[in-house]
Amino acid sequence: MSRRKPDPGASQAEALAADLHTLAGKLKRRLREQASAGDLTPSQTAVLMRLDREGPATVTALARLEGVRSQSMGATVAALEDLGLIKGSPDPADGRQTILALTPACREKIRSGRAARHEWLLRAIQSKLTLDEQAELAVALRLLGRLVDAG
CATH class of the missing domain: 1.10.287 (Helix Hairpins)
Structure with a gap:
């Protein structure tokens, strides 16, 4: 049986991938430190960033997009409303729903x-x-x- 020689390029690529992953994590943490979101949970931050990127949405839509139950999203939204970070208004097309937007x-x-x-x-x-x-x-x-x- 013949053994394949180790590919030096593969081991270098492996090391680069590991180093880049570690460095990206450190950079993300340092940037986060510079503009702390305060005491927000990761779920609350994710909702705010989604509303910022994609615009107003309902609790149901946010829950679906974030992969959580509507009840869980309702708790997240309530906390953000209490903090004055989001505000709900009636959906003009369906008054039973509330559209959430950033304040x-x-x-x-x-x-x-x-x-x-x-x-x-x-x-x-x-x-x-x-x-x-x-x-x-x-x-x-x-x-x-x-x-x-x-x-």
Whole structure:
């Protein structure tokens, strides 16, 4: 029986995948620290981000999209309403349903959080990387973009 030689490219790719996964997690945590969502649960944060990205929705639609029961989503929504982050209004097409949307205060909190994360990242790049390293980062970002766009 012949044994295949180990593919050095495969072991390098494995190491790169592990390192990139670890680094992406650390970057996500650091960015989250810069604009803390306060005491929101992951479920509450997910609902706010979905409403921000996709616009107003009903409790039932949110539950379906988040993969939870309507009762569970109802509790999440009630907590967000109590915090003044979302507001419900009657559905003009079906008055029995309530359409949930972000409040202006919540939109401002999201906007300021994004700005804080952007500012932290900008300061970190400018203070920790030389101009040559920033050029290397630009190349790496293009490569990462290809990975993400590959599907």
